[in-house]
Amino acid sequence: MNDDFDELLSQATKAQSSSHSPYSRFRVGAALQSDDGKIFTGCNIESSSYGLTICAERVALYKAVSEGVRSFRRMLIVTDAQDFCPPCGACRQVIWDFAKNLEIILVNGERQQKRQNITDLYPEAFGDNFLAGRG
Numbered sequence: 001m002n003d004d005f006d007e008l009l010s011q012a013t014k015a016q017s018s019s020h021s022p023y024s025r026f027r028v029g030a031a032l033q034s035d036d037g038k039i040f041t042g043c044n045i046e047s048s049s050y051g052l053t054i055c056a057e058r059v060a061l062y063k064a065v066s067e068g069v070r071s072f073r074r075m076l077i078v079t080d081a082q083d084f085c086p087p088c089g090a091c092r093q094v095i096w097d098f099a100k101n102l103e104i105i106l107v108n109g110e111r112q113q114k115r116q117n118i119t120d121l122y123p124e125a126f127g128d129n130f131l132a133g134r135g
């Protein structure tokens, strides 16, 4: 399947090596590909005030948005765990806000992959359609 999987995995793995996760010791890397083919990476960054921690997925997405990119194709998420690590609830909301048809590729520690769409992961989502006309 020629969909840049190898490049996405390589970049996500590199980002994972930058993970700042001294509290959980759970290292996550993400690589987000925009519609025009650019790749934005992220890792999880934990805070000593735990609630300020940010996930790898949101770091990648916010980096892209902050650089003016708003349309996305797929995101690869890699961890060293045996189980596939899906995006948390907060990340699902933020992914949905920006990319309502995102392919999500989960890669586990054995480098197996599982593919899903954000629509499968986040059914009956809250979104900007509830806010139209209220601003």
Ligand code: THU
Pocket: 021, 024, 026, 027, 028, 043, 044, 045, 046, 053, 054, 055, 056, 057, 085, 086, 087, 088, 091
């Ligand atoms: N984490 C992510 O970066 N992405 C996920 O999809 C799940 C959780 C991070 C947050 C925290 O640094 C650590 O993993 C444990 O929750």
